[in-house]
Amino acid sequence: MALREIVQFPDPRLKEISQPVGEITEEIHQLVRDMCEAMYDEPGIGLAAPQVGEAIRLFVIDTEWSEEGGERCPQVMINPEFLHKEGKIVWEEGCLSVPDYTADVERASRVTIRAQDLDGKEIVEEAEGLRAVCLQHEFDHLEGKLFIDRISRLKRSLYVKKRKKQLAEEDEG
Ligand code: NI
Secondary structure, three states, rough: OOOOOOOOOOOHHHHOOOEEEOOOOOHHHHHHHHHHHHHHHHOOOEEEEHOOOEEEEEEEHHHHHHHOOOOOOOOEEEEEEEEEEOOOEEEEEEEEEEEEEEEEEEEEEEEEEEEOOOOOOOEEEEHHHHHHHHHHHHHHHHEEEEEEHOHHHHHHHHEEEHHHHHHHHHHHH
């Protein structure tokens, strides 16, 4: 099966607020398999459903994996919500939907998240550092937010300009 295409900025679908997942059907299982495949292929350490054009509240993350033969252990978070956030951390973030760009973003340094797994079982996870950053970044996608919505207006407008130029060049090419 072909890889799912990653929706990229400025596609308006990235701004949608995603809907809660109801029953965890075979289609959801298949979607998660497709999302994992796309995430490892890029490679990325997280991917949210809206990034493959599905406006539903789930994402996959794997912050342990490294390209060099690391073991894959994707974690699926369905209908996630933060129970607690504390502290501050600044991390240089990137996103598969925001090509060729990274920027420092400030987030909570420790979080507690509650979600369901693919069996519908409740998961509660405490995370810090990169893992906490990644959980907040992916959660933002479900709220129609990108990391470039959390940087200064000036930096954002410079990126938007660069991206428009890039798209115009792709069109010509
Ligand atoms: Ni992202």
